[in-house]
Amino acid sequence: MSFLQRLKKFYKASSENKTQIHVFLGFVIIPVVGMLLLYLYVNIFWL
Structure with a gap:
């Protein structure tokens, strides 16, 4: 199983x-x- 599938399964397991x-x-x-x-943002636009 991919990482995202395992994370989704973990997420749906319980509140x-x-x-x-x-x-x-x-x-x-x-x-x-x-x-x-x-x-x-600071490094690109202000410095």
Whole structure:
């Protein structure tokens, strides 16, 4: 099984798993992507 299929299976297994994934996305992935985009924006347009 691919990683995405396993993640989808884990996500649909229980509501606790959904909550864990939302917390992980909200506090780890999205802020990191946001900071990376802000860093690129500052370096490209302001420096």
